[in-house]
Amino acid sequence: MTSEFLEDENHDADLLQQLVEIEGFEDDLEMLEAHMPDSMCPGICVTPGCGYSNEVVGDETEGWCEECQKGTVKSAMILAGII
Ligand SMILES: [Zn+2]
Numbered sequence: 561m562t563s564e565f566l567e568d569e570n571h572d573a574d575l576l577q578q579l580v581e582i583e584g585f586e587d588d589l590e591m592l593e594a595h596m597p598d599s600m601c602p603g604i605c606v607t608p609g610c611g612y613s614n615e616v617v618g619d620e621t622e623g624w625c626e627e628c629q630k631g632t633v634k635s636a637m638i639l640a641g642i643i
Pocket residue numbers: 605606607610611612625626627628629632
């Protein structure tokens with residue numbers, strides 16, 4: 561269980577880094593500071609290899625992915641563990 565949890569944490573960090581690159585920020589802190597938790601912020605699909613990103617509400621955990629046709633988009637705030 562513990563190792564699965566850690567892998568999931570690392571996956572979130574990887575996705576957050578992907579979003580930073582997509583959005584063109586220097587690092588995740590800069591990106592998160594540019595978006596308040598109660599407003600829209602970048603989100604990314606959690607399906608490995610998908611990489612679909614979209615603007616979502618700050619606490620989004622099941623945003624719609626156009627590629628997967630599923631609710632798999634999480635916001636940067638969620639990925640960073642801020643919310
Ligand atoms: Zn997807």
